[in-house]
Amino acid sequence: MTRIVNNIRTTLKAAGGRQGRETAQRFFKEPIKAYGCRTADVRRIGKEAFKEVKGLSKKEVFAVCEELMASGYIEEFGVAADWSYAMRKSFQPSDFRIFERWVREYVDNWAKCDTLCNHTIGDFVERYPQFISKLKVWAKSKNRWVRRAAAVTLIIPARKGMFLSDLFEIADLLLMDADDMVQKGYGWMLKEASRKHQKEVLDFVMARKDRMPRTALRYAIEKMPEGMRKRAMAKRG
Secondary structure, three states, X not given: OHXXXXXXXXXXXXHOOHHHHHHHHOOOOOOOEOOOOOHHHHHHHHHHHHOOOOOOOHHHHHHHHHXXXXXXXXXXXXXXXXXHHHOHHHOOOOHHHHHHHHHHHHOOOHHHHHHHHHHHHHHHHHHOHHHHHHHXXXXXXXXXXHHHHHHHOOHHHHHOOOOHHHHHHHHHHHOOOOOHHHHHHHHHHHHHHOOOOHHHHHHHHHHHOOOOOHHHHHHHOOOOOXXXXXXXXXXXX
């Protein structure tokens, strides 16, 4: 296991550089740990290295994922998130405790949040929708990234038209959140839901437009026709 992790780190470090680190930092308000790799290189390196672990048990793969996440490097987290998603066919309900711990302990920026939640945890809740109730608990967390995770976990299901009443409930729980990363997260969730449920999302927004932060509102209506966007953005006289 240690050899695999060390090889990944050596390869990522070689693919990175100062300019890449500086470019990556521009996308974040908080300091990040980065090698400075391009996303395509991270995916390629992770895919190549996965050949060494795909014969291992899910427990062993998850242990390597956690070791990568614990380093704090955004690229190592990306590899771990891809690997955890690669194990999706063997997901079991008990895995939720692992995923929840990863979010609480290792997610410290929007990219880590979205990379893990969009695919790994999103796929998990599609398989086990009873765990959406846990996302509603996340929406009340003091941790901004856990609150964002409550919404962005449902991005792919929302795009498919799934779980509409649940995502509206989560959006209501997050509605007045003062954190812009959370606002963007639930606004994005509503935007994806609007692909299949345009009228329902517009009705939801219109009923709350005077309370919903403008950042969330703009995200939510982004894919709607211009006339609908103007209605939603217009201030009531």
